[in-house]
Amino acid sequence: MNEVAPHTLNPKIGRAPGWQGIVADWSSDQRAFKNVSWGKAMMWIFLLSDTFIFGTFLISYMTVRMSTTVPWPNPSEVFALEIAGHHLPLILIAIMTFVLISSSGTMAMAVNFGYRRDRRKTAILMLLTAVLGATFVGMQAFEWTKLISEGVRPWGNPWGAEQFGSSFFMITGFHGTHVTIGVIFLIIVARKVWRGDFDDGRRGFFTSRKGHYEIVEITGLYWHFVDLVWVFIFALFYLW
Amino acid sequence: MAQPTAHTDAQQHPIRLYLVVWCWLFVLSLCSYLVDFFHVAGYLRWSLILIFMALKAGLIVAVFMHMAWERLALSYAILVPPLVLLVFVGIMVFESEYTLFTRVAYFVAGS
Numbered sequence: 598m599n600e601v602a603p604h605t606l607n608p609k610i611g612r613a614p615g616w617q618g619i620v621a622d623w624s625s626d627q628r629a630f631k632n633v634s635w636g637k638a639m640m641w642i643f644l645l646s647d648t649f650i651f652g653t654f655l656i657s658y659m660t661v662r663m664s665t666t667v668p669w670p671n672p673s674e675v676f677a678l679e680i681a682g683h684h685l686p687l688i689l690i691a692i693m694t695f696v697l698i699s700s701s702g703t704m705a706m707a708v709n710f711g712y713r714r715d716r717r718k719t720a721i722l723m724l725l726t727a728v729l730g731a732t733f734v735g736m737q738a739f740e741w742t743k744l745i746s747e748g749v750r751p752w753g754n755p756w757g758a759e760q761f762g763s764s765f766f767m768i769t770g771f772h773g774t775h776v777t778i779g780v781i782f783l784i785i786v787a788r789k790v791w792r793g794d795f796d797d798g799r800r801g802f803f804t805s806r807k808g809h810y811e812i813v814e815i816t817g818l819y820w821h822f823v824d825l826v827w828v829f830i831f832a833l834f835y836l837w
Numbered sequence: 838m839a840q841p842t843a844h845t846d847a848q849q850h851p852i853r854l855y856l857v858v859w860c861w862l863f864v865l866s867l868c869s870y871l872v873d874f875f876h877v878a879g880y881l882r883w884s885l886i887l888i889f890m891a892l893k894a895g896l897i898v899a900v901f902m903h904m905a906w907e908r909l910a911l912s913y914a915i916l917v918p919p920l921v922l923l924v925f926v927g928i929m930v931f932e933s934e935y936t937l938f939t940r941v942a943y944f945v946a947g948s
């Protein structure tokens with residue numbers, strides 16, 4: 598199969614500053630994103646579309662919360678836990694936030710070591726990211742179990758506005774699905790890195806093309822996006 | 838494959854940078870948790886939440902996702918379209934206020 602070089606034609610293509618550069622890139626022949634590979638550009642465009650999905654979820658949550666005449670349940674109390682006799686508001690969500698941010702940190706470093714061709718460190722950091730991601734999903738499962746046992750349903754809950762349950766399950770469910778897919782994605786790429794696929798040019802099982810270390814950065818983009826979405830959910834759903 | 842050298846100059850930053858950003862994300866998350874912990878309320882609460890959220894999102898996109906070093910043609914193509922969502926938010930604020938008005942005027946009082 599003909600391999601189209603997926604990378605930079607010439608990374609040093611001159612760039613005019615500011616708006617002139619943008620206009621020059623977009624009005625040029627064939628490709629607008631001059632020094633960005635198709636893989637990275639496509640991941641960014643996918644993430645843009647995902648932004649709109651989560652954006653509409655959060656906007657519909659805002660709409661139901663603003664238009665209900667019944668008081669909204671207080672998330673600070675709904676998600677509180679008793680730990681060692683102390684009543685801590687929102688503690689589980691705070692821990693989940695720290696876990697996910699940590700996983701973003703390890704992912705960023707994995708990308709860095711990937712570009713340094715450090716197979717071992719890249720794979721270990723990616724697997725660590727996957728473990729933290731799986732921990733997050735586990736804690737979310739615990740949270741769902743707790744809320745369901747307390748009587749929260751998409752059509753009602755014991756504390757107030759019925760829309761609370763549907764918003765909660767829709768938004769966190771969709772986000773949790775993204776995290777789960779990200780963990781699977783991370784494990785697959787980490788295995789390839791560990792095996793040295795990107796050094797010896799082994800062809801992929803599905804695409805039968807050679808991979809590159811750039812896939813680590815593309816996986817990282819997806820993972821950071823999942824963290825980014827959580828930042829918005831944490832602020833707008835749990836803290837508001 | 839002629840690519841190995843083509844990409845080595847891309848996205849090479851010292852590990853220290855990531856650790857510093859990581860620390861900041863921790864601090865900002867802690868701050869937003871403390872907003873809830875100390876029961877800050879009203880406009881102060883909402884503005885603090887939004888400020889911490891925006892700072893965290895900015896750090897993640899700019900440094901972890903390397904947007905700060907991408908060519909502007911890509912940055913603008915990705916970062917400008919989501920701003921349209923703010924228009925959507927505006928539309929739905931009007932819509933939900935109207936829905937709330939009709940509910941208060943025609944359902945709650947009469948029931």
